[in-house]
Amino acid sequence: MSNYQTGLDFAKEQDANDTLSGYRNLFHIPKDQHGNDTIYLCGNSLGLQPKATKNYINQELADWAHLGVEGHTQAANPWLGYHEFLTNNMAAVVGAKPIEVVVMNTLTANLHFMMVSFYQPTDSRYKIVIESDAFPSDKYAVESQLRHHGYNEKDGLILWKPREGEELLRYEDLEAILETHGHEIALIMIGGVNYYTGQFFDFKRITKMGHAHGCMVGFDCAHGAGNVPLNLHDSGADFAVWCTYKYLNSGPGSLGGCFVHERHAHNNKLNRFTGWWSHNKETRFKMRDDFDALPGAEGWQLSNPPILSMAAIKASLDIFQSVSMEQLRQKSIHLTGYFAFLLKQLGEDVIRIITPENPDERGCQLSIQVKNADKTLHKRLTQAGVISDWREPDVIRCAPTPLYNSYQDVFYMVERLKEIVNKPAN
Template sequence: MMFENTLAFAKKMDAHDPLRKYRGEFHFPKVNGEPVIYFTGNSLGLQPKRTQKYIDEILSDWSELGVEGHFHADRSWWDYHELLAAPLAKVVGAKPNEVSVMNTLTVNLHLLMVSFYRPTAKRFKILCEEKAFPSDQYMLQSQVRFHGRAPESAIVEVKKREGEHFWRTEDVIAKIKEVGDELALVLIGGVNYYNGQVFDMETITAAGTAVGARVGWDLAHAAGNVEVQLHDWNVDFAAWCSYKYMNSGPGNASGVFINEKYHAKTDIPRFEGWWGTKKENRFLMKPEFEPMPNADAWQLSNPPILSLAPYLASLDMFEETGMAPLIKKRKKIVAYLEFILREMDRETKGSFEIITPEARGCQLSVFLHGQGRSLFDFLMENGVVTDWREPNVIRLAPAPFYCSFEDMYRFGQLLKQGVSRL
């Protein structure tokens, strides 16, 4: 498609956007009385307007039914989390029995490590990407130390090549083969938070499995953003947050995937709690744990219903659209944003550089040459909500549910103003 850097072209694109109605389904912050251009769905998605109704339903049931809401609410709390499994499975390419919702992301990664990081004298190393998200780094380091190992010898980082801003799949595969039968676990962010790169999860999973390692993925920046087929790719486990592209609210509940091949393993190690025991026997208060025959066996406590309600509200929209139309628009709107950026870069004589490779989702990371934090501040003051990362990068994530092509055009004009003034 031939793009044009004009308001008329952007409006034409919006007029033909089959998802355009969903923009009106979200609350937008305002600056100077006008809705912002919101580029931080990769950090916290906007609030769907229908969220209020879902939360109010829980509060109403609580006030009218008290404890009986567990069984007699229209959406009973007893099995409320089960309502999320089928739609969430479609988002991450899983079977409904392989998905559950519980806790928060890093808590779930720690819990999953109990099952899937089982170091031995020979096979004890973990492979991850260089400069993974800090929470993943801390989690991996603490897990290794918990097992009596030194992070320096147990954690293997795949580095980018000198002078490049992205990882090459062949380098990841080569490192997996190099570590070989010492490799216990591969755990990488499916989409890198800093440069927005989408890793070749299928190929890397196959390579890790081939050397006898377990393979898991942190999908914090991938779920609801890019195509994921966890079951078909034979991934062992995964976890993700729900508040970025899935718009469930700040710090909200996390999803987990556990491949069904592990569900029938009665001897699999895991931390266990009351809510993971068989549903039909839960109130018999038996002293022995009888695991649920699905991913719910990894649950510990009864789910936080007030947190699940916004997640369910958002998932209902994903059910309405399906992932394919969202991905189709995402590709088009990110391509248009890239076109706008390159036009502005040409007009401003090389003031910034896109460091996100072609393997990407919603995010374009832009390295600023010269302007630095002052340009970021100008954009924020003028209604562009974006994200700053040291040393000199702004991250732009036009989420397809609520970002428009006109937003991309308007952003380009503001960017040009900011560069010319600073």
């Protein structure tokens, strides 16, 4: 849509016509010092709490109090297989088959578990490709895997870099890396939506490129799950990992998720770390049987499910069950396009958006550079009731999240930013 308008009436009209506007009422909106709703544009860092989350957790607390250990089989939501309550809804969110998805552990732990299986270096093929400005924990994780296998991380790590004077990555540059080093590369591991620029990568294209050169391919979808349609199964990726506390609104530090493509579901020859929750459910409690891996992503679990964290995830996923990723994506494209339109009214000499202009190449996050600004600008924006996110050296990340953000949120955010830019700090 290109017929956006600048006035408040337009924002109010869009909210009135938004079929998803009612979802905002399902979330707690943080208040400012005056008791007014903040403009919360930080779902890319920590999603808001669904109002139902407390009841979901209280149910498990009550069953624990009343049933003790019997809650594993007699709770309203029996704990023994609690992770299975999350599987179908999570699979729908990330575009996977249920056999390909499991909720377990936390993000970087899951990345390591996946690399145990899908990073299998040899003397001639041991290098790993990541984007040059990957989230630091991804870089730390792959470097430590290289060291663990006896390789020098400086030699073993290949960075996919933007060109001089650019922030965004080009696929032809990744292809050039593969043409030159493909025979040496064991793994391509890319952040599906870059945390800094907001660039949303073409998973299928990258996977096809990697597989053509004999590489395993995985994605860190921390900034993608619940934000964009990931279509993990159709992408052909070997694996993916993600957290649930950003766009999936499960609470700080909550569990993550793993995807393992269906073609690996029954491959028991894949090296993996194992535990009793990845063992055949029929014989798990016989305790003395040899290990018998479950098929699919469940076969990468180690331990029994942490119920209280999973209850919070269930509360959020039950909301996602009632609205499709396609519906959320359509609103996101429109809402973020409106946001970009308003920001551009401030002038290119004031504002620069480094996130791709093409909506197919971004999620709901816009990464904004304000000319001659430092973190003081972000502090003033926070004081004005706008909750966003600062990333060094000079970027404000804002994510109008379609589940709970409104067009009026976006309008007022830009109005407050304009006022701050036009009124220098004392």
